[in-house]
Amino acid sequence: MEQLSYGAFSADLHQRQAGERAPLQVSIEVTRRCPLECLHCYNNLPMGDMEAKRRELSKEEHFRMLDELVEMGCFWLLYTGGEIFARKDFLEIYTYAKKKGFLITLFSNGTIINEQIADYLAEWPPFAIEITLYGRTRETYEALTAISGSYDRCLRGIKLLKERGLPLKLKTVATSVNKHEVTAMRRFAEEELGVEFKMDGQINPRIDCSQSPLAVRLTPEEVVALDMSAPKGVSEYRKLAKRDFENPPSLSQIDTVYFCGGGMNSFAINAYGEIGICVISQQETFGIRGVGVKAVWEESLLQLRNRKRTRMTKCVQCRIQSLCGMCPANGEMENGDRESPVAFLCNVAHLRAAAIGAEVPEHGDCEFCAGGSEHEALQESARRIANKEIDVESWAGPQQVLQILNNPSVAAGGCGSCGR
Numbered sequence: 532m533e534q535l536s537y538g539a540f541s542a543d544l545h546q547r548q549a550g551e552r553a554p555l556q557v558s559i560e561v562t563r564r565c566p567l568e569c570l571h572c573y574n575n576l577p578m579g580d581m582e583a584k585r586r587e588l589s590k591e592e593h594f595r596m597l598d599e600l601v602e603m604g605c606f607w608l609l610y611t612g613g614e615i616f617a618r619k620d621f622l623e624i625y626t627y628a629k630k631k632g633f634l635i636t637l638f639s640n641g642t643i644i645n646e647q648i649a650d651y652l653a654e655w656p657p658f659a660i661e662i663t664l665y666g667r668t669r670e671t672y673e674a675l676t677a678i679s680g681s682y683d684r685c686l687r688g689i690k691l692l693k694e695r696g697l698p699l700k701l702k703t704v705a706t707s708v709n710k711h712e713v714t715a716m717r718r719f720a721e722e723e724l725g726v727e728f729k730m731d732g733q734i735n736p737r738i739d740c741s742q743s744p745l746a747v748r749l750t751p752e753e754v755v756a757l758d759m760s761a762p763k764g765v766s767e768y769r770k771l772a773k774r775d776f777e778n779p780p781s782l783s784q785i786d787t788v789y790f791c792g793g794g795m796n797s798f799a800i801n802a803y804g805e806i807g808i809c810v811i812s813q814q815e816t817f818g819i820r821g822v823g824v825k826a827v828w829e830e831s832l833l834q835l836r837n838r839k840r841t842r843m844t845k846c847v848q849c850r851i852q853s854l855c856g857m858c859p860a861n862g863e864m865e866n867g868d869r870e871s872p873v874a875f876l877c878n879v880a881h882l883r884a885a886a887i888g889a890e891v892p893e894h895g896d897c898e899f900c901a902g903g904s905e906h907e908a909l910q911e912s913a914r915r916i917a918n919k920e921i922d923v924e925s926w927a928g929p930q931q932v933l934q935i936l937n938n939p940s941v942a943a944g945g946c947g948s949c950g951r
Contacts, residue, residue, distance in 0.1 A: 554828055556607040556797040557600060558810050561621060562587055563802050565614040566642055568677040569665065571706050571744045573735045573811060573864070578617060586803045592820070593624045596800070599824040601631050608633045611810060613802070616643040622651055634658040640665075641688030642681050649691035661700045662689055666708075667715035671928065675708045675747075693724055700727045704734065705757055706747040711926035713757055730757060732879075733856050735864045738813045751878040752912040755886055756921040765887055771853035772889040780848045780894070786840055788859050788869055794836025798828065806832055812860035814869070845895035846872050855880035874898075878909065885913030 564583055565575040576583045588596070600608075608628055615621050616639060628635055641662040652660070664685065666672030672682035692699045701720040705713050713730055720728035732754035736742045749757075758764045775781070782790055793799075793808035800806050805816035806827045817831040840847075846857060857876040859869035866873065881899035884891050891900055898905045915921050 552795055552833070554600070554603050554605050554796065554798060556609070556792070557605050558609040558611060558797070558799040559593075559596075560611050560613065560799065560801045560810055561593075561615050561624065562613040562617050564617045565612060565640070566617065566678065567614070567640055567681055570675055570677065570708065570747050571704055571734050573737050573744060575613060583802070587618075588802065588804045590620045590623055592804065594627050596804075596819065596824055597624075597628050597631055597633075600633075603825055603828065606632070606634055608635045609638065610635065611638040614643060615639055616648060622648070625657075626655060629655050636661065638663070639688070640676075640681075640685060641692075642684040644688035644691055646691060649688075649695055649697075652692070652697055653695040656697055659698045659700060660692060661702055662692070664689075664701050664703050664716050664720070667712040667719055671709050671712050675706060689724070693726070699724070700729070702729045702731070705730050705732045705749055705754070706734065707749060707753075708747055710749060710753060710757065710923070711928060714760065714924050717761070730761070732757060733861075733876075735811055735861065738811070738864070748875070751875065751882050752916065752921070754879050755882045755912070756916050756923055758883060759886055759916055760923045768854060768883050769887050769889070772851060772884060772887060775850050775853050776889075780850055781852045782847045782849070787836070788838045788840050789836055791858055793860075794832050798832060800824075808832075808835065809860055812863055814863045841870060843895075844870060844872055845877075845897045848894040849880075849897075850892050850894065851880050851884050851889070854883045878905065882909055882912055882916075885909060886916045888917075 560574075562583070563574050563576045564578050564580055565572070566578050567575065568577075569575060610621075610625065610628075615637060618624075625635070625637075635657045637657050637660040639660065639662055662685070664672075665675045666682065669682040672685065673679060676682075689699070689701070701716070701724070703709065703713060703716050709716075717728045717730070720726050732749050734744050734748040736744060758768065789808060791809070793812070798806055798808060799810045799812075800819070801810070801813070801816065804819050806819060806824065807813060807816040815835060817827045819827055846852075849855070855876055856879070857873055861873050861876060862871045863869045865875070877897070878899055881891060881897075893900060897903055899909050900906060
């Protein structure tokens with residue numbers, strides 16, 4: 532899930548205070564099946580998982596759902612997975628949505644895109660199509676995806692989309708396996724292809740509670756070093772921090788658990804016809820089969836979105852919310868508790884602030900603030916990053932992660948949110 536910018540947060544907060552609520556944007560997960568077996572993924576299932584396929588919404592159910600969304604005033608759609616093109620009927624669903632007038636973004640890994648699909652998209656272009664690139668070399672890409680031949684198929688998909696002038700963007704998830712090629716991926720996208728590129732270092736546990744993706748998560752220092760190495764990294768984070776400091780603590784102005792646009796101007800529908808706050812929040816979802824989207828939006832999801840905060844945490848008075856990716860869904864996935872701060876994200880946020888020279892005001896019992904148990908180590912990391920002692924381009928190639936992943940305590944460790 533992408534970090535909520537300060538501007539988006541402010542707009543959502545203003546809308547909430549004004550009592551307005553409208554489902555303008557909806558994320559639709561069409562399948563969890565995928566041809567790749569990425570080590571970091573939170574929800575991928577094998578292509579041949581027939582039980583998963585059986586549970587997926589049918590094409591006709593998608594049509595009815597889109598009819599409802601039009602009536603409800605939705606106009607932005609995001610189609611995601613799994614891999615959207617793993618469904619042979621996806622283009623039929625997509626075309627129906629296009630004819631309804633939706634502005635549509637597609638998330639794909641590109642490996643299934645062929646000339647026929649690319650030609651069709653050229654005829655029926657989306658608002659945007661974002662392809663995730665997992666490495667700039669075959670060795671690195673396939674070390675992360677665990678599928679031989681996937682690198683070449685991804686590049687073929689990118690090439691076909693670019694040749695047809697489609698609104699292409701590239702992105703990557705930075706991991707311990709591909710961190711050394713993030714800069715090369717950025718150059719490939721921006722300089723060779725002339726398209727936008729973005730990087731995200733946030734990795735979540737799997738929605739089945741497995742902690743295995745965390746085995747390839749970067750350290751906070753590595754995440755922030757990559758942030759600051761981006762062309763506008765330092766200046767962008769300084770702008771965000773400045774906005775935060777010029778305003779009251781953003782979370783102190785509300786008393787609900789949720790503070791994003793989820794349940795207010797957006798929501799997510801998973802592959803099995805269940806509505807949730809967002810795509811990664813699966814602890815509490817509501818089925819639409821036999822009920823309909825509108826009924827869930829107006830009743831169950833509204834009740835969830837209005838749920839009151841049960842306790843104060845250090846997040847409530849924090850003044851660097853825009854530097855942090857923390858949200859209730861992250862707490863749910865990592866700690867099994869929507870109101871519990873995620874230490875990793877808190878570390879990253881404070882390190883971003885320290886790296887740009889921003890002093891974080893005291894906001895409760897925080898181990899990363901002055902006087903906290905992790906403060907000195909964090910300041911040393913910030914010093915190394917600011918002095919460019921960490922050269923992200925000199926990082927080594929794919930690391931051996933199999934020993935970690937084969938550790939039963941890591942692979943099977945539960946997050947506590949599903950009781951498995």
